[in-house]
Amino acid sequence: MSLFSIFYYLLLFVIYILAIPYLIFKSKNPKYKQAIPSKFFLRNNPRFKQDGIWFHSCSMGETKAIKPLIDYYKDEANVSVITNTGFEEALKITSNVRYLPFEIFLPFWISRQKVLVVMEAELWFMLFLFAKKKGAKTFLINARISDKSYNSYKRFSFFYKRIFKNIDKVFAQSDIDKKRLEQLGASNVEVIGNIKLAQEPKINNIFTKGTKPLITAASTHENEEKLILEAYDKKQGQLVIVPRHPERFENVDLLIKEYIKGKSLTYHRYSIQEDFKSDIILVDKMGILNDIFAISDVVILGGAFEKVGGHNPIEPAFFKCKLISGKNIFNQKPLFECVKYFYLVDNDELNKYLNNIKNLRKAVLTKTGSIDPIIKEINACKR
Numbered sequence: 135m136s137l138f139s140i141f142y143y144l145l146l147f148v149i150y151i152l153a154i155p156y157l158i159f160k161s162k163n164p165k166y167k168q169a170i171p172s173k174f175f176l177r178n179n180p181r182f183k184q185d186g187i188w189f190h191s192c193s194m195g196e197t198k199a200i201k202p203l204i205d206y207y208k209d210e211a212n213v214s215v216i217t218n219t220g221f222e223e224a225l226k227i228t229s230n231v232r233y234l235p236f237e238i239f240l241p242f243w244i245s246r247q248k249v250l251v252v253m254e255a256e257l258w259f260m261l262f263l264f265a266k267k268k269g270a271k272t273f274l275i276n277a278r279i280s281d282k283s284y285n286s287y288k289r290f291s292f293f294y295k296r297i298f299k300n301i302d303k304v305f306a307q308s309d310i311d312k313k314r315l316e317q318l319g320a321s322n323v324e325v326i327g328n329i330k331l332a333q334e335p336k337i338n339n340i341f342t343k344g345t346k347p348l349i350t351a352a353s354t355h356e357n358e359e360k361l362i363l364e365a366y367d368k369k370q371g372q373l374v375i376v377p378r379h380p381e382r383f384e385n386v387d388l389l390i391k392e393y394i395k396g397k398s399l400t401y402h403r404y405s406i407q408e409d410f411k412s413d414i415i416l417v418d419k420m421g422i423l424n425d426i427f428a429i430s431d432v433v434i435l436g437g438a439f440e441k442v443g444g445h446n447p448i449e450p451a452f453f454k455c456k457l458i459s460g461k462n463i464f465n466q467k468p469l470f471e472c473v474k475y476f477y478l479v480d481n482d483e484l485n486k487y488l489n490n491i492k493n494l495r496k497a498v499l500t501k502t503g504s505i506d507p508i509i510k511e512i513n514a515c516k517r
Contacts, residue, residue, distance in 0.1 A: 342409075
């Protein structure tokens with residue numbers, strides 16, 4: 135290991151020791167009772183078997199995007215993730231799933247793999263360093279550098295240059311991303327588009343809607359449900375609310391109940407009554423959002439009325455919904471560039487757009503992506 139690597143490891147080790155009391159306290163939260171012990175104490179988190187094809191992603195959306203690759207290498211695929219939702223999504227594809235341990239464990243946790251394929255911005259120094267040291271070819275796929283994060287990356291370019299030294303090939307989303315990645319030290323960069331466009335969203339359930347327009351508020355965050363409820367009027371149609379995080383279902387339920395007091399509005403939770411017959415429906419069930427998009431007339435995409443960075447517009451656009459979002463889409467700009475006809479509105483404009491549903495245009499997908507160049511590169515490493 136270089137002097138930089140030793141210093142970096144010791145710094146992480148000190149941070150880890152100091153954080154142990156907090157991690158133990160945090161692990162008592164049911165949300166983290168599996169993730170924290172796995173990532174920070176290696177509980178029920180053994181090493182992968184050797185000589186596999188190792189895929190790493192962060193959360194649910196990224197894991198969904200690499201599903202075709204995992205399926206292609208089913209028998210050889212190892213999958214690591216960061217978040218609970220990513221772990222749950224990966225388990226739908228394969229049982230061979232791990233939480234990626236904290237970096238101080240990676241030097242001895244990583245086993246020899248044929249290839250390491252890392253999704254988007256998961257630029258962990260120890261991950262690439264020791265995967266490479268133990269014989270893996272290393273790829274970064276669907277790579278992008280957003281407008282907002284570019285300056286931050288440049289400030290720490292000395293660090294990212296060391297990471298990119300251990301990455302054999304980068305598959306970028308666009309020419310702009312390629313240029314920015316090369317400025318940060320990446321080499322052997324190929325532009326193949328966004329692989330999130332490489333697979334069509336699938337429907338698992340055929341839902342029935344009523345005669346009124348169905349407005350779906352999808353992947354909403356705190357404060358966004360209140361904003362949407364205040365912009366909503368029964369004459370616009372029915373409102374379906376799908377919070378981004380399941381731990382917020384109870385709070386959103388209370389918010390809706392408070393909102394409808396004294397109003398002639400019907401309401402139910404989907405887990406209690408599995409239909410779309412009320413004026414307002416809270417979807418408190420995971421994994422059916424695409425099925426709901428398929429019957430939606432309008433989608434209000436959350437995460438952009440607050441400064442979260444927006445969410446993926448590809449699925450509602452695929453189903454040709456009329457698409458409304460806030461203006462804070464800084465994490466999703468490349469995906470919005472793949473869509474024609476959408477409406478980015480200020481928070482105080484939402485009611486105006488909902489009152490004008492009939493005149494809004496349906497979203498249309500205009501670009502594609504491919505995983506074929508990635509498969510070709512992985513197969514070349516297996517020979």
